Amino acid sequence: MSSKRNPLFKPQHLLTLRTVVRTGSFVIAARDLGYTASAISQQISALEKETGLVLFEREAHGIRATAAAHRLVDLSVPVLAAMDDLDHQVHELATGATGRLRLGSFPTASVRLVPAALSALTATHPRAQIQLEEGEPDELVDALNDGDLDVALVYEYGLSPRQWPDGMARHHLVREDLVLLRARGSGLSSRLAGLSRARWITSREGTAGVLSLTRLCAAAGFEAAVAFRSNNYDVVRELVSAGLGVAIVPGLGHSPGDPSGDAVEATRLAQRSAFRRVMALHRSENSNPLLGTMIRSLRSAVPVGEPYVHPAQDEQTG
Numbered sequence: 001m002s003s004k005r006n007p008l009f010k011p012q013h014l015l016t017l018r019t020v021v022r023t024g025s026f027v028i029a030a031r032d033l034g035y036t037a038s039a040i041s042q043q044i045s046a047l048e049k050e051t052g053l054v055l056f057e058r059e060a061h062g063i064r065a066t067a068a069a070h071r072l073v074d075l076s077v078p079v080l081a082a083m084d085d086l087d088h089q090v091h092e093l094a095t096g097a098t099g100r101l102r103l104g105s106f107p108t109a110s111v112r113l114v115p116a117a118l119s120a121l122t123a124t125h126p127r128a129q130i131q132l133e134e135g136e137p138d139e140l141v142d143a144l145n146d147g148d149l150d151v152a153l154v155y156e157y158g159l160s161p162r163q164w165p166d167g168m169a170r171h172h173l174v175r176e177d178l179v180l181l182r183a184r185g186s187g188l189s190s191r192l193a194g195l196s197r198a199r200w201i202t203s204r205e206g207t208a209g210v211l212s213l214t215r216l217c218a219a220a221g222f223e224a225a226v227a228f229r230s231n232n233y234d235v236v237r238e239l240v241s242a243g244l245g246v247a248i249v250p251g252l253g254h255s256p257g258d259p260s261g262d263a264v265e266a267t268r269l270a271q272r273s274a275f276r277r278v279m280a281l282h283r284s285e286n287s288n289p290l291l292g293t294m295i296r297s298l299r300s301a302v303p304v305g306e307p308y309v310h311p312a313q314d315e316q317t318g
Contacts, residue, residue, distance in 0.1 A: 013047040014076040016040060017055065021065045021073050100129040101290040104140040104152035108233060109278060112252045113153065113173070116301035121293055128290055136207070141165060144283060151282040151294055155250075157212040158273035164281065171280040171295050172312035176251030178212070178274040179308050180267045181236070183243040190267040196222035199245035203231045213248055216274065240264055250276040251308030268308060277312070 019029040020040065030037040048055050055069040105114050110132070118130055133140075133149065140152035145165060153173075156162040164170060182188045189195055196217075202224070203209040217224045227245050230236055233253030240247050241263035254266055268274075280298055282291060302311045 011080065013043050013050075014072075014080060016043045017047060017069065018073050018076060018080070020044060020056070020063075021069055024065070025062065099125075099288065099290045100131065101151070101288055101294055102131045102133065102149045103294065104133045104135060104143055104149040106136060106140070106153060106155065107134060107231065108250070108252050109153040109155075110134055112255075112303065113278075113298060113301045117294070117297040120297040120300050121290075125290065125293065137162070141168075141281070144168070144281060147283075150286055150288045150291060151280055153278060153298070154281050155208070155276050155278045157208050158275045158277070159212040159215045160208045162208075167284050168281050169284045171298075172277060173280060173298055174252065174278040174302050175310045175312055176276045176278065177268045177308040177310075178216075178248050178250055178271075178276065179254050180269055181240045181247045181249060181254060182265045182267075183240055184263050184265050186243060186265075188246060190265075192216060192220035192269070193222075195246060196220070198225070199227040200224040201228045201230070201236050201239050201245040201247040202226055203236075204229050207231070209248075209250075212276075216248065216269070216271065219271070237264055251306065251310075252278070252303075254308065255303070255306050266308075279312075 016029065016033065016035075019032055020026060023029045023032065026037045026040045026044075029035075030040045033040070035043075044055060051072070053068040053072065054066055055072070056063040056065055103114070114132065118132075121128065121130065133143065135143070137152075137154040137156075140149065140154055141164070143149040144152055154164075157178075180190065180192070182190070188198060200213070202213050213224055228239055230239070233249050236247050236249060237254060239245060248269065254264075280295055299311070303309050304311065
């Protein structure tokens, strides 16, 4: 029959013992450790009771450490070193220095925002572990709810606003203009109303981008004739530059520095609802110490000076 054995003593008592043996005085040890001499005496008495050892000989003008005290100090060295290391490791974990964060992102943000954000984060937390998963907003929200992600980059279009689940905190990062793309020199109109007979290139069926395009074209009085579909804006731009159709993409999907820029004409849509908003979403109760650093890093990664991308104000809702 086995029985559990309680620890003989507290690590703090070992630290006190080591200090008393080193100084040879309860009074000096109390001063060094920030206790009263009475508290030091009580700790040593408790340690003697717990171990069954006589640790000090009390004399008229002081104390004398016994051989048992010296031996116990020697034995405590690796224990106290291990406790110091544990304390250090816990501190680093609590501050995120050695923590782990699981980030979800949709493809465009993975290209335009995530690399710079991770670079900023790892500059201050080089030992942090970041896991990146990609998906569309619905998939990422499910992963957040299931606890498989700590934070996710998601979006919503002005023409198809979303209701996010209760208990989610939202940090607005970017407001993107929606941009009409045409092949340079195509002669096609820069106004939606003049593109009723154009071929359109858009994302896959059922996406918020398609819904936004459908509503924009309906407001202009026609139904878009879709010729090609791709969720990759690099592909969309190349198809447009080849003269295969026109497209509407959000600001992060087209920048002046894109390789196909010279072959594509871009026009910002004037409609008030022609925008997409990108935000970081996480569970309100998530206590991951890296979370705040990740949000700040994402804000610092937002492109500055691009004509179709506008950093959001530093706000949190949810």
